[in-house]
Amino acid sequence: MTDIGLEAIVSTAGLAPPRRGRSIRRLFRHRSFVIGFVIIVVLALAAIFAPLLTPLDPSAMKVRFRFRSPASDFIFGTDMFGRDIFTRVLYGARVSLFVGLAVSVISGFCGAVLGVVAAQFRKLDAPIMRLMDALMSFPAILLALGIAAALGPRVSSVIAALTVAYVPAGVRIVRAAALVVRELDYVQAARLSGASALRIIVRHILPNCFSPLLVHLTFIFAYAILAEAALSFLGVGVQPPLASWGNIIAEGRDYATEAWWVMLFPGIAISLAALGMNLLGDALRDVLDPRLKGGD
């Protein structure tokens, strides 16, 4: 769960700016991409349209219906308070996927900024990278656990904690890519012809860092979903009664032998979401990284 960087570092070689139209067509011919894409789209739609898919309230307790096993009335069964698990998993998807999306977007943005700054400005390189090394010396889950606990159990602190834990790998990837690009002839030519540092960064360096970063962030999305679930399971993440996949499992754990369905379905949801993002990441890496073309 820690230095996810490595899987994607492999792909920093894919620096050639891909021709967009062709890449997208190739992606949709890639089996992993199609499977991952379908899984993620279905889960995202389920999260967005949760109120339309279920008439029930995720936190409405009906003690009369406690521990109903999965049947026609409650397709995923009910928990110890008589809450419908299907409804809770749908609403939990909103929290879990939002955390995943927020963490990958924010850590991607921070990673891009810090990575480019470290590569472009020699004086800032050492301080930034040593700070990242320090953050990376802890397993991400442990770092996130400490930060989330210090900030208090809220969705926003989970996002902040996971972002801090996952930024360093992104910074490394962007910096590595930017260091290669800045020495390329056409970037040197731009510099000699008087382009400003900002223009070089925005026009030349950032676009070239985009594909390795995108691959990396896809994996971060998967790791963030797993980590959010783990944090919520440990009690420092999303707090009940707000449903997240992790805390539904935590609540269902004590009854796991009698009411296995409470913890079974959110676990399947987490696995599917992480699986979908990992498949997308694999496919993106195959398509965007010309070096591995022969491999698969």
Next chain:
Amino acid sequence: MLNLAQGNFGSSLILNQSVLSAVGERLPVTLSLAALSIAVTIPVGVFLGSLAAYYRQSWIDAGVMTFALLGVSIPAFWIAILGIILFSVHLGWVPSSGFTPISQGVGPWLSSVILPALILSLFQIGFLARMTRSAMLDVMGQDFIRTARAKGLSEWRTVSKHALRNALILIITATGILLSTAIGGSVVIEQVFALPGIGRMVVQAILARDYPLVQGTMLIFGFTFVLINLIVDVLYTLADPRVRHD
């Protein structure tokens, strides 16, 4: 700082003991878990990854990669609960919680940590197999592998001596990462199996707002990971003489 230099990491608020002795007391549990899971992960992960690379595009490759993908996608704490239900509650093969020190016999010790260690390994095997496969694919496509085959070396020698040896750098890097994920993962796994290890202590300390204990333990973790990284760097030079001249 002076206290720190003298090995004093402060005292816990809830445990009525110093951080160092609290960590020391729980170290065997976390160490057993991490060591056992790494001992399973490295041979299995490298073997599966090499197998998939060697038989790429075959059903073996597809099977191994599907397994590896599931390993990195399924949350460990969830599969741990399912594992307890199956192996402890229904089959009764292993105790569902608690730790037996190795001093009370290898059998009881093994049965108390084998299930959590294997579950910890699932993610790790998946991770290592994926890394090994891509490293091996990279190496197997190179000219010197064709040369090795052309000069009549057996397939076994080609793969084990030439290919695997060159993929070793990436595998060592992965192993360094695995050590830190093993410790990170043990935080969650210890909680599920009620193993009295360092990870469980940290979670309890955080929930009880015992900041000296959290701080002291994190500091000790920090030192440990710096040490792991150092060992990994030294191993690089052993695995690949080219690194030595840098």
